[in-house]
Every structure is written in C-alpha cells, then in structure tokens.
Amino acid sequence: xxxxxxxxxxxxxxxxxxxxxxxxxxxxxxxxxxxxxxxxxxxxxxxxxxxxxxxxxxxxxxxxxxxxxxxxxxxxxxxxxxxxxxxxxxxxxxxxxxxxxxxxxxxxxxxxxxxxxxxxxxxxxxxxxxxxxxxxxxxxxxxxxxxxxxxxxxxxxxxxxxxxxxxxxxxxxxxxxxxxxxxxxxxxxxxxxxxxxxxxxxxxxxxxxxxxxxxxxxxxxxxxxxxxxxxxxxxxxxxxxxxxxxxxxxxxxxxxxxxxxxxxxxxxxxxxxxxxxxxxxxxxxxxxxxxxxxxxxxxxxxxxxxxxxxxxxxxxxxxxxxxxxxxxxxxxxxxxxxxxxxxxxxxxxxxxxxxxxxxxxxxxxxxxxxxxxxxxxxxxxxxxxxxxxxxxxxxxxxxxxxxxxxxxxxxxxxxxxxxxxxxxxxxxxxxxxxxxxxxxxxxxxxxxxxxxxxxxxxxxxxxxxxxxxxxxxxxxxxxxxxxxxxxxxxxxxxxxxxxxxxxxxxxxxxxxxxxxxxxxxxxxxxxxxxxxxxxxx
Amino acid sequence: xxxxxxxxxxxxxxxxxxxxxxxxxxxxxxxxxxxxxxxxxxxxxxxxxxxxxxxxxxxxxxxxxxxxxxxxxxxxxxxxxxxxxxxxxxxxxxxxxxxxxxxxxxxxxxxxxxxxxxxxxxxxxxxxxxxxxxxxxxxxxxxxxxxxxxxxxxxxxxx
Numbered sequence: 001x002x003x004x005x006x007x008x009x010x011x012x013x014x015x016x017x018x019x020x021x022x023x024x025x026x027x028x029x030x031x032x033x034x035x036x037x038x039x040x041x042x043x044x045x046x047x048x049x050x051x052x053x054x055x056x057x058x059x060x061x062x063x064x065x066x067x068x069x070x071x072x073x074x075x076x077x078x079x080x081x082x083x084x085x086x087x088x089x090x091x092x093x094x095x096x097x098x099x100x101x102x103x104x105x106x107x108x109x110x111x112x113x114x115x116x117x118x119x120x121x122x123x124x125x126x127x128x129x130x131x132x133x134x135x136x137x138x139x140x141x142x143x144x145x146x147x148x149x150x151x152x153x154x155x156x157x158x159x160x161x162x163x164x165x166x167x168x169x170x171x172x173x174x175x176x177x178x179x180x181x182x183x184x185x186x187x188x189x190x191x192x193x194x195x196x197x198x199x200x201x202x203x204x205x206x207x208x209x210x211x212x213x214x215x216x217x218x219x220x221x222x223x224x225x226x227x228x229x230x231x232x233x234x235x236x237x238x239x240x241x242x243x244x245x246x247x248x249x250x251x252x253x254x255x256x257x258x259x260x261x262x263x264x265x266x267x268x269x270x271x272x273x274x275x276x277x278x279x280x281x282x283x284x285x286x287x288x289x290x291x292x293x294x295x296x297x298x299x300x301x302x303x304x305x306x307x308x309x310x311x312x313x314x315x316x317x318x319x320x321x322x323x324x325x326x327x328x329x330x331x332x333x334x335x336x337x338x339x340x341x342x343x344x345x346x347x348x349x350x351x352x353x354x355x356x357x358x359x360x361x362x363x364x365x366x367x368x369x370x371x372x373x374x375x376x377x378x379x380x381x382x383x384x385x386x387x388x389x390x391x392x393x394x395x396x397x398x399x400x401x402x403x404x405x406x407x408x409x410x411x412x413x414x415x416x417x418x419x420x421x422x423x424x425x426x427x428x429x430x431x432x433x434x435x436x437x438x439x440x441x442x443x444x445x446x447x448x449x450x451x452x453x454x455x456x457x458x459x460x461x462x463x464x465x466x467x468x469x470x471x472x473x474x475x476x477x478x479x480x481x482x483x484x485x486x487x488x489x490x491x492x493x494x495x496x497x498x499x500x501x502x503x504x505x506x507x508x509x510x511x512x513x514x515x516x517x518x519x520x521x522x523x524x525x526x527x528x529x530x531x532x533x534x535x536x537x
Numbered sequence: 538x539x540x541x542x543x544x545x546x547x548x549x550x551x552x553x554x555x556x557x558x559x560x561x562x563x564x565x566x567x568x569x570x571x572x573x574x575x576x577x578x579x580x581x582x583x584x585x586x587x588x589x590x591x592x593x594x595x596x597x598x599x600x601x602x603x604x605x606x607x608x609x610x611x612x613x614x615x616x617x618x619x620x621x622x623x624x625x626x627x628x629x630x631x632x633x634x635x636x637x638x639x640x641x642x643x644x645x646x647x648x649x650x651x652x653x654x655x656x657x658x659x660x661x662x663x664x665x666x667x668x669x670x671x672x673x674x675x676x677x678x679x680x681x682x683x684x685x686x687x688x689x690x691x692x693x694x695x696x
Contacts, residue, residue: 017663017664017677018663018664018666018667018677018679020677021664021667021670021677021678021679021680022667022679022680053666053667054666054667056667190660190661191661192623192624192625192626192660192661192665193623193624193625193665194661194663194665195663195664195665195666197663198663230570230607231659231661231662231663231672232662232663233675234677266561268566268567269566269567269570270566270605270607271566271569271570271605271606271607271608272605272606272607272659273604273605273606274660285566286562286563286566287562287563288563288564288565288566288591288601289563289565289597289601290600290601290604291604291605306562306563347665347666348666349625349665349666349668350624350625350628350629350665350668351628351629352666355665355666355667356666378629379629387624391623391624421665423624423625423628423665424628425628426628429628434624434627437624437627441660445660447604
C-alpha cells in the first residue's frame with residue numbers, strides 16, 4: 001500500500017462552507033493524518049466547490065488522465081480510499097471519474113464560475129495561472145469610457161435580480177464630475193435559494209476584487225465597499241484575506257499594476273437585515289444608519305454612498321466583468337437569447353436530488369434544470385412546484401416548466417428569473433402556507449419606511465388566514481387581490497412590490513390549497529418569541 | 538456615567554472600540570459588531586457613550602441597534618444555534634427542526650435556563666442544496682435531521 005516510489009500526490013478537498021457543512025474539514029483532516037503518519041505522500045489543497053453539492057465532500061486527485069473525483073466522501077471512507085489506490089486514481093465504489101468529464105459539469109458553460117472549484121481560492125499564483133488579471137490588464141490599457149463601452153456592448157445585465165444593464169449604470173457614474181466616487185458590491189443577497197454569491201466569494205475571491213477594480217477604473221472611483229451578509233462568515237474571512245493578499249501584490253492600493261490607478265477596498269459586514277440586499281438600504285447601512293429604503297430618484301449612480309456617485313452591483317455582475325474584458329464583449333454577447341445575453345448562474349436548491357450550480361447560457365428551460373440537471377426531488381416524491389428568483393419570485397407549477405430562462409419570457413408569464421435561484425418543492429408542500437409565509441416574511445423583514453409594505457404584509461397574513469379558515473372566502477379573496485395590487489403599485493422597493501408575486505402565483509396555480517384541509521406540514525409562525533417590532537407594523 | 542465597576546467596563550470597551558474604528562466612514566455598524574464581539578451583546582449603557590463618541594443622537598444609535606437582527610440587547614447562551622427557515626430549507630422539513638427544538642424545551646428566541654444554549658431562526662445560510670441547515674457558533678451543518686439537531690443542541694457534535 002505504501003509506495004515509496006510514488007511522488008507526492010495533490011489532493012483537493014473543498015473549503016466551501018456547503019462542503020464543510022457535510023464534513024469536508026474532517027475528510028481533509030483524515031487525509032492529512034494519513035500523510036503525517038507517513039503512510040501516504042500527499043498534499044491537501046483546499047479548493048472552492050465545483051458546485052455539484054450533492055457530491056460534497058468531493059475529493060479530487062491529480063492524475064496523468066486529469067483530476068479524478070471521489071464523492072461524497074465521509075471521513076471514515078478515507079482509509080479505504082487510500083488503501084484502494086485513490087492517489088493513483090484507482091477504482092473504488094466512490095470513484096466518479098475525471099471530474100471535468102462528468103456530464104453534469106461538462107455540459108455547462110462555465111464563464112463566471114470557470115475557476116471556482118478548480119483553484120486554491122487564496123493562491124495569487126494559481127489565480128494568475130488560470131487567467132486571472134487578464135481582464136484588469138486589458139481594462140487598464142483602455143480609457144475609462146472604452147471600458148464602459150465594452151461592458152455595455154457585452155449586454156451584461158445586473159445579476160442581482162432587476163437585470164438593469166451594467167454598462168448604462170457605469171456610464172452615468174463616469175459622467176458625474178465628483179472627485180470622490182465609490183464602487184459598492186452588494187453581497188447581501190439573502191434570498192433563499194441563492195448561494196452563487198457565497199460560492200464566488202469563498203471560491204474565487206480575487207475575481208470579485210478584479211471586477212471591482214475594473215469598475216473603479218471605468219468610472220473614476222477611488223474607494224470600494226464590499227457589503228457581505230453576516231450569515232456568511234466564511235465568505236467574510238476569505239474576502240478579507242484575499243484583499244490583504246491583493247494589496248501585497250499591488251492589485252489594490254496605490255498605482256495598481258503600475259497603471260496610476262488608486263483604488264482600495266473595504267469589507268463591511270451586514271447585521272442580519274434582509275432588506276439591506278436592496279441597494280439603497282445597503283447604502284444607508286454602509287453609512288452607519290438603519291437600513292431603510294431611499295426613494296429614487298436620485299439614483300445611486302448620481303447620489304449614492306455619502307451622496308457621491310456610486311456604482312452598486314451584485315457579486316455575480318462584478319465577478320463577470322473580468323472575463324468580459326479579457327475575452328471581449330462579443331464573445332460574451334454571443335451567448336444567450338434575445339435581450340438576456342451571456343450566461344446565468346442558476347442555483348438549484350430545496351427538495352432536489354442533485355442541487356448545485358448550473359452555469360449556462362440564458363434560454364435553458366426550467367424543466368431541463370429541475371429534471372435533467374437536478375434529477376427531480378431529494379425526497380423521491382413528485383415535483384409540485386419550483387419557486388424561481390428568491391422569496392419574492394413566483395411559484396411555478398410543473399405545467400409551466402417548459403418556459404425558457406429569459407428575463408422577458410419570465411416577466412411575460414408573471415414570474416421573474418431574478419438572480420437565477422430555483423427552489424424545488426415536492427407534492428407535500430402546502431401552497432397556502434407558502435403564500436402566508438411570503439407575507440409573514442415581508443412583515444418581519446420590512447424596513448418600515450412605506451405603508452403598503454409595512455402594514456400591507458401584516459394585513460396579508462390576516463387575510464390569508466381568513467381565506468384558509470373559510471371565513472367570507474370570496475370577500476377575502478377579493479380583498480387579497482386588492483391588497484396585492486396596492487403593495488405592487490405603492491411600495492417603494494421590491495420587498496413590498498414583489499411580495500404579491502409568490503402570493504398570487506400560489507393562488508393562481510394552486511387554488512385548491514386555499515380551501516383549507518390541506519395542512520400536511522406542521523406550520524409554525526415565522527415570528528420568534530420576543531418579537532422585533534421596530535420598523536414593522 | 539454611573540460609577541459601578543461594570544459600567545466603567547462597558548464605557549471603556551466602547552471608547553476603545555470607537556478609537557480603533559475612528560478613521561472609517563460611517564463606522565457605527567462595524568463599531569456595534571466589535572462591541573458585541575467583546576461584550577456578547579450591546580448593553581443599554583453603551584448607547585449614550587456611542588452617541589457621544591460618534592456625534593450622533595441617542596435616538597439614532599438606539600434606532601440602529603434595534604433595527605438589525607444581529608445586535609443583541611441581552612446576552613445569549615454560551616452556544617447560539619440558528620435554524621434556517623427560508624424556503625429551500627422549508628422544502629426539506631425545516632419546520633420539523635423547529636418543532637423538535639420546541640419540544641426539547643428550547644423554543645425559538647429563548648435561552649436554556651442553565652444559559653447553555655440559545656435557539657434562533659435565520660433566513661438563509663446559503664446552503665440551499667444541502668438543507669435543512671443549522672448553524673451553531675458560526676459553524677454550518679447541512680442535511681440536519683432532528684437527531685443531529687439534538688446532538689448539536691447538546692453540544693455533542695464533534696468539532
């Protein structure tokens with residue numbers, strides 16, 4: 001078993017928090033112990049996750065034929081894997097084959113996620129060896145207006161959900177005359193079913209730093225803020241370390257890469273307020289205030305952080321900028337359909353057999369995602385619905401799964417692609433309970449600034465309760481419709497404005513669930529004891 | 538300021554934290570995180586000191602402390618266990634974990650009588666493909682069923 005002629009093998013074990021949540025640290029430890037005992041010669045590299053989360057912890061070994069994967073590996077499997085010859089890529093019940101050739105991965109078009117899971121996230125050398133900094137170097141050769149033109153031509157739209165063209169936002173900031181401008185990355189995407197931002201920050205942090213630096217050059221900004229949600233402690237730690245390493249390498253700070261560009265970046269940690277994923281709330285929070293929404297106009301591009309012109313983009317948007325600059329706008333624009341250009345990082349979660357990251361051009365259908373990639377439910381029961389685009393997204397019945405993933409096609413069908421999160425539910429789901437939850441969540445997380453959201457959501461819970469209880473059902477259904485209209489039209493931001501989307505989609509597609517009697521799940525109120533009433537009705 | 542030893546400690550901690558964050562723009566959130574990291578919560582006595590140091594009104598500081606879920610006004614148990622109740626974890630039975638905790642005498646938002654553990658809810662830990670998810674003292678656990686939650690609550694889960 002011990003082969004002295006064997007040179008030291010390189011073994012990858014992810015450091016991504018999803019992999020760690022199912023034992024990756026223990027697996028890495030078991031491997032290191034085997035090496036420390038002198039039984040095997042191996043080096044463990046902690047990479048990001050490939051995004052095949054059902055296979056985590058996914059252990060990869062570098063072999064002449066490529067990186068061979070084994071998974072999901074439990075700590076107690078390590079001895080048998082090593083004994084079977086894992087370090088040479090030998091056969092074992094957990095052997096998956098060459099990871100790059102696994103159909104689930106090979107069929108994807110990984111652009112933003114090209115390096116995630118492949119490299120050591122905190123190795124500057126690894127980053128450059130895998131194409132890192134090519135985008136920044138290309139951008140620094142261009143005048144700011146030409147960088148903006150390139151991003152505009154790529155068709156890149158904000159990946160945070162609203163889908164606003166990134167280049168147009170940047171152009172507005174560039175044309176503002178202020179001496180002090182900011183680039184803010186909104187890493188407070190707290191939507192259920194969204195984990196791509198976290199995986200980028202934990203798996204390829206330099207890419208985000210590079211994207212923010214390109215944005216700074218493009219608009220003339222000197223300071224950047226990365227607002228990360230406190231629920232992601234690993235992302236916070238990894239980004240802080242990556243920023244330190246980037247400074248040491250002259251990728252941040254003064255005279256970046258000898259170009260004359262000065263830009264520095266700071267991490268700020270959120271404090272558990274969902275609403276701070278909304279851009280103006282995030283700006284208030286960065287200013288040290290309550291994270292309440294600001295009315296627009298003025299738009300943040302003109303009057304943003306501390307009243308200065310500010311680029312606010314989501315993690316995936318900024319992380320995609322380096323590849324756009326490195327490969328050219330046309331290469332990116334060629335991917336996708338209609339006005340949805342490039343790739344989207346779809347995130348499969350909830351009750352799904354093969355959950356994870358599917359990066360592919362826009363236009364893929366929901367059915368391909370849920371059935372082909374996802375393999376149906378984790379529970380093995382029939383799929384009943386998928387909620388697309390986060391807690392403010394619509395619940396779609398299986399009959400609508402042939403809809404192409406395209407911003408406009410989804411909008412036309414009364415749904416939204418949002419940030420590409422897909423949460424699957426099996427047939428045990430109670431859709432009246434899900435609709436009630438949408439309203440309850442809005443009541444809990446509303447910033448309280450505008451009445452339709454603050455009060456409407458509380459009334460929404462009450463009305464749904466009366467409908468389910470059968471109290472004046474028709475009158476209350478009409479009242480709920482009216483309330484949904486008012487919240488949609490009258491709310492200041494997407495929180496109140498989109499909460500009716502899950503509610504109405506549940507009512508439209510699953511009306512029977514609102515007749516009472518279908519209470520399969522143990523429905524508990526969302527509000528914890530010791531309620532936080534500040535800011536809610 | 539009162540003169541009890543405890544208050545002097547709070548005040549000196551707060552002033553020390555503010556001094557370290559003096560150069561940051563809009564420093565109140567980083568300051569509150571740091572105060573909570575040192576004291577385990579943001580005590581009421583910290584509010585006037587923060588207001589004075591940062592040239593804000595007490596109402597402003599109070600408003601910020603109470604707006605954000607993360608800032609505690611009372612100390613928590615030695616371990617904080619947070620159960621994710623967002624949609625992806627709901628789809629995998631997160632509510633069964635909430636029921637289990639309640640039946641174990643630890644309803645959401647409450648601290649065990651012996652001060653060992655506080656159970657809370659959280660909306661999304663970013664582990665949506667491997668739910669139900671639970672976090673204990675900053676460590677994330679995936680695919681958690683009631684039995685595993687029991688081990689986490691009892692502190693017997695290794696590492």
